[in-house]
Amino acid sequence: xxxxxxxxxxxxxxxxxxxxxxxxxxxxxxxxxxxxxxxxxxxxxxxxxxxxxxxxxxxxxxxxxxxxxxxxxxxxxxxxxxxxxxxxxxxxxxxxxxxxxxxxxxxxxxxxxxxxxxxxxxxxxxxxxxxxxxxxxxxxxxxxxxxxxxxxxxxxxxxxxxxxxxxxxxxxxxxxxxxxxxxxxxxxxxxxxxxxxxxxxxxxxxxxxxxxxxxxxxxxxxxxxxxxxxxxxxxxxxxxxxxxxxxxxxxxxxxxxxxxxxxxxxxxxxxxxxxxxxxxxxxxxxxxxxxxxxxxxxxxxxxxxxxxxxxxxxxxxxxxxxxxxxxxxxxxxxxxxxxxxxxxxxxxxxxxxxxxxxxxxxxxxxxxxxxxxxxxxxxxxxxxxxxxxxxxxxxxxxxxxxxxxxxxxxxxxxxxxxxxxxxxxxxxxxxxxxxxxxxxxxxxxxxxxxxxxxxxxxxxxxxxxxxxxxxxxxxxxxxxxxxxxxxxxxxxxxxxxxxxxxxxxxxxxxxxxxxxxxxxxxxxxxxxxxxxxxxxxxxxxxxxxxxxxxx
Amino acid sequence: xxxxxxxxxxxxxxxxxxxxxxxxxxxxxxxxxxxxxxxxxxxxxxxxxxxxxxxxxxxxxxxxxxxxxxxxxxxxxxxxxxxxxxxxxxxxxxxxxxxxxxxx
Numbered sequence: 001x002x003x004x005x006x007x008x009x010x011x012x013x014x015x016x017x018x019x020x021x022x023x024x025x026x027x028x029x030x031x032x033x034x035x036x037x038x039x040x041x042x043x044x045x046x047x048x049x050x051x052x053x054x055x056x057x058x059x060x061x062x063x064x065x066x067x068x069x070x071x072x073x074x075x076x077x078x079x080x081x082x083x084x085x086x087x088x089x090x091x092x093x094x095x096x097x098x099x100x101x102x103x104x105x106x107x108x109x110x111x112x113x114x115x116x117x118x119x120x121x122x123x124x125x126x127x128x129x130x131x132x133x134x135x136x137x138x139x140x141x142x143x144x145x146x147x148x149x150x151x152x153x154x155x156x157x158x159x160x161x162x163x164x165x166x167x168x169x170x171x172x173x174x175x176x177x178x179x180x181x182x183x184x185x186x187x188x189x190x191x192x193x194x195x196x197x198x199x200x201x202x203x204x205x206x207x208x209x210x211x212x213x214x215x216x217x218x219x220x221x222x223x224x225x226x227x228x229x230x231x232x233x234x235x236x237x238x239x240x241x242x243x244x245x246x247x248x249x250x251x252x253x254x255x256x257x258x259x260x261x262x263x264x265x266x267x268x269x270x271x272x273x274x275x276x277x278x279x280x281x282x283x284x285x286x287x288x289x290x291x292x293x294x295x296x297x298x299x300x301x302x303x304x305x306x307x308x309x310x311x312x313x314x315x316x317x318x319x320x321x322x323x324x325x326x327x328x329x330x331x332x333x334x335x336x337x338x339x340x341x342x343x344x345x346x347x348x349x350x351x352x353x354x355x356x357x358x359x360x361x362x363x364x365x366x367x368x369x370x371x372x373x374x375x376x377x378x379x380x381x382x383x384x385x386x387x388x389x390x391x392x393x394x395x396x397x398x399x400x401x402x403x404x405x406x407x408x409x410x411x412x413x414x415x416x417x418x419x420x421x422x423x424x425x426x427x428x429x430x431x432x433x434x435x436x437x438x439x440x441x442x443x444x445x446x447x448x449x450x451x452x453x454x455x456x457x458x459x460x461x462x463x464x465x466x467x468x469x470x471x472x473x474x475x476x477x478x479x480x481x482x483x484x485x486x487x488x489x490x491x492x493x494x495x496x497x498x499x500x501x502x503x504x505x506x507x508x509x510x511x512x513x514x515x516x517x518x519x520x521x522x523x524x525x526x527x528x529x530x531x532x533x534x535x536x537x538x539x540x541x542x543x544x545x546x547x548x549x550x551x
Numbered sequence: 552x553x554x555x556x557x558x559x560x561x562x563x564x565x566x567x568x569x570x571x572x573x574x575x576x577x578x579x580x581x582x583x584x585x586x587x588x589x590x591x592x593x594x595x596x597x598x599x600x601x602x603x604x605x606x607x608x609x610x611x612x613x614x615x616x617x618x619x620x621x622x623x624x625x626x627x628x629x630x631x632x633x634x635x636x637x638x639x640x641x642x643x644x645x646x647x648x649x650x651x652x653x654x655x
Contacts, residue, residue, distance in 0.1 A: 027574060029615040047619045049643050051576035082652040097575040351653040417639060418647035421619075426638075428649045478637055 001064050001369055002147055003292045004112050011155075012109045015116060019043050020102035027099060042122065042160075044115025045101065048421050054096040055118040056108065060128045060146035061089030061372040065359040068370050070111045072355035078104045082351045085340065087412060087463055088167070089127045089372040090118055094419050116154065121162045123153035123234075127169045129177040130373035133295065134381035136329035139189045139197045142172040144290050145226065148281070151289075152227050159234050163241035164249035166234070167206075172197075174492075179374065181205050181214045181494035182466055184251045185233060188492075192220055199226060203233060203263065204255030205494070207460035212252045213494050215260035217267060223286070225271075228279040232271035236263070296367040296382045301332020303385065311389035319441065320392055323403035334385050336366075338378040338400040339410065343439045346428045347413045348376030350400075357398045365391045375412055375451075377405065407444040408452060408517065409435040412463060416456030416473065417480075423456035425473025425480040430454060430509060437510050438517075447517055450531040451490070466490040468532040469513060470497040480506040486516070486543060487535040501544045512547045519546045560622055566603050567594035567633045568610045569643070570620035578643045579617050580633070581610045587617050591644050592632040596625060 019039070026036040044055040056071070063071075071091055075083045078100045079093040086092055096104065108114060117124055126146040133141040149168060153159070159166070171178040172189035180186030186202035198220040205214025221229055237251045255263045312318045326335040338358065341347050350358070358378060362370050365387045366380035373379055378400070383391060395401040404410050411434060414420065416427030431454055438444050453467030457474075464470035470485035482504050485497030504512050517531075519542060524534045535543070568581035569591075579587040580594035588594070597603055603622045610620045626636040635641035642648060 033614045033618050047571055047576060049639075050578060050646065051571070080651055099574045346649055346652055349652040353653070418642060418649055426648060428647075432649065480638065 001062065001294050002059070002143070003294060005292070008112065012112065012114055015043075015114065016102070016105045016109045019105060023098060023102050038120065041120040042117060043101075043105070044118035045096070045098070046119060048094065048419055049417075050419065051094065052096045052098055052101075053419070054093045054101070054104070054115055055086070056091045056093070056113060056115050057118045057125050058089050058091060058113075058372050059150050060126060060132070060143045061130050061374070062143060063370040063372065064111070065362045065368040065370065067111045067113055068355050068359040068362070070108055070113060072352040072359070074104050074107060075355065076352040077107075081353075082349050083355070084346075084415065085348045085350070085372050085376050085378070087374050087376065087414075087461060088125055089130070089374055090125055091372070092415075094415070119165075121164050121166075122160055123156065123162075123166045123168065125167075126150055126153070127167075127178055127183075127374060129171050129173060130371040130379045131177065131326065131335050131381060132172070132371075133293075134328055134333075134335050135173055136327060137174050138172040138329075139191050140172050141293065142170045142178075142189060144286075144293060145170050145172075145187070145189065145223070147289055147293075148226065148286070149230065152230070152279075159238060162234070162238055163243045164246070164251075166237075166251070168230075176492040177373075179463070179466065179490040179494070181492070182207055182211070182463070182490065183214065185230065186214045187226075189223075190220075197223060199223060201229065201233075204252040204260070206250055206252040207463055207465045208250070209247055209458050209460075210253065210256075211460070211465040211496050212256060213496065214252075215255060215263075217260055217264035224281045225275055227281060228275045228277065229267075229271055231274060231279055232267045235270050236266045240266075296369075298330045298333065298382075299384070301330075301384065301386070303331050305332065305386040307386040308388055311392075314389075317389060317392055319445075320396075320401055320403040321388065323407075323445075324401065324405050325388060328382065330382075332385050334383050334388060336380040336383050336388070336391065336395075337373065337405045338380065338395060339402040339405055340377050340400060341404055341410050341435065342399055342402055343409065343435045344432050345435075347411045347431050347435075350378070354398050354400060357394075358400065361391060361394055375410065377410070403441060404444055406449045406451070408438045408447050408450040409444055411435065411452045411454060412467070413454040414456050414461035416454070416462075420456060420461075422459055423473065424458075424475040425456050425482065425506070427454040427456040427462060427471075427473060430471065430473075430482070430506070433510050434513065437514060446527075447521065448527065448530050450517075452513075453488070463490065464488070465496045466494060467497060468535070469516065471509065474503060476503065482506065482509050484509075484512065484516075484547075486540050487532060489532055498540050500540055501548055515547045515549070516543050519543050560600050560604065562598065562600040562603050562622070563624065564636075565596045565598050565625050565627050565633070566622050567591075567596050567625050568603070568606045568620055569594070569623045569640075570610065570617035573614070573616055573618050581606060581617075581620075585609065585613075587613075591625070591634060591640075592628075594625070594633040596627060596631060596633050 202214035455462035488497030
């Protein structure tokens, strides 16, 4: 957990006071909507179909139990008793009233939480792997660097009015679980071969209308230069990014139009003049931030304690353990994923009661720490293996122990037309129907790792381009249709999905997906070849052939 | 996706002006006497783009009461009152088509 200091607390109090005043003046008619809109966006307040939507920032997906309890309080007091966790590790409330915002934000500020820069043309939440600091094989805890980026990017005076939104992600493990290759800037912290940590810098990744995989522009950036280098990239983008067309305004368009080489040259030129200035990070600054991250006092424990071994005789526990529990870098500990993907329920939501219960469980079993995964699940990153049986019973009782993590029913979905003013089609009921068709746990396990991503419009908030199966909602003659893609990947070998065939009407989607899955089961080279690898080997054609044949 | 407010106005049938109330964000409909109602059936219905634009401009001036105003195509009942024509307006009128978490 990062411990904020007085500077952060004061800043937040001042921001809450400022925004509260802006809300009061808007409600009194002293500010027009045009004047107010850009201000409310900077605090994460959108207008959606039914109400305002408040997007709260969860820096690098890390929460304390006190913070999670406050999120529950806001859901209960100002919303309809639940919140939605997003693909950028944030939380959204769908039913907020503008007049309640000053009060809600004051409450959130008491535990250091806010909606600053979760919207608008500025640098958004820097995201990372939800297992950061717990999983083995990391060069360093990427959250330290995400915090450094957070401090630099918050209220940055030069980058408050960028051509468009800007998203940064950082990871430090061999397996990238932060989707860095589809971010405006993606950072991978790697060992340079001599035991030194360096950043590989990618730019111009992104999804939406024109998806791109990011391009490497610098292979080995010394960490002390991280901020000056990011500043150089943002300066080039701020100056040269397009402002004439909202659909061509992201940095990915600039990188594509200039080419990675020319873009890199301009960044290096800008960087030369600032690299040794005030943004150069010295050891003292880095150590100070690192020291504000508190890690658990781990006991000296053994793997596979007797309590765990005995409990594995219970088939239901064993199934959950195999699915939802991951290896921790410290012996005797484990990383636990809490599935927010109940069969027949909306993906990625938690009720206020669930949030409170999870906060309590985090205190009892997890050193008071919770993570938000961009796959829209939650995670307790530091749990003693001997506590897993008891924890499982309690997670199961509150409905967050469905053993479907990374399976076909672990669907990533945007809110879609049920909530969002931008959507063409609904996504949530489709996700629910899919979870019902594949509800059988043995069947889901047999199918294996399969990421389904659903977006209700081309803005791709469900990240459909990088889904193993991607689903994009479109509108044709007033009807909901869905374009399906196969073979997208979100990891260090990121790839965009390929179109399967003609768009499918709402009523046909689940059947088509079932036929695609059956094709995979018939053609795979054994259980070890997961769906996305089979698609890569076979191409889309054999799936297309069978997907569209009616029974 | 382009939000309705940003699309070019093409009136192909009955339309009404809708938005969200400033303080709560609740869906509201512009009435013939220049107020806002939460009931879609109270909406003023017109059928030409000139009338629609005029109504929209009046509505937008009323920023103290409603925001995010746009022209929505509607269906009408036997008495000419507005009712939802498409899925989007049906959802705005009736709420999400899915149960909220924790609801049965």
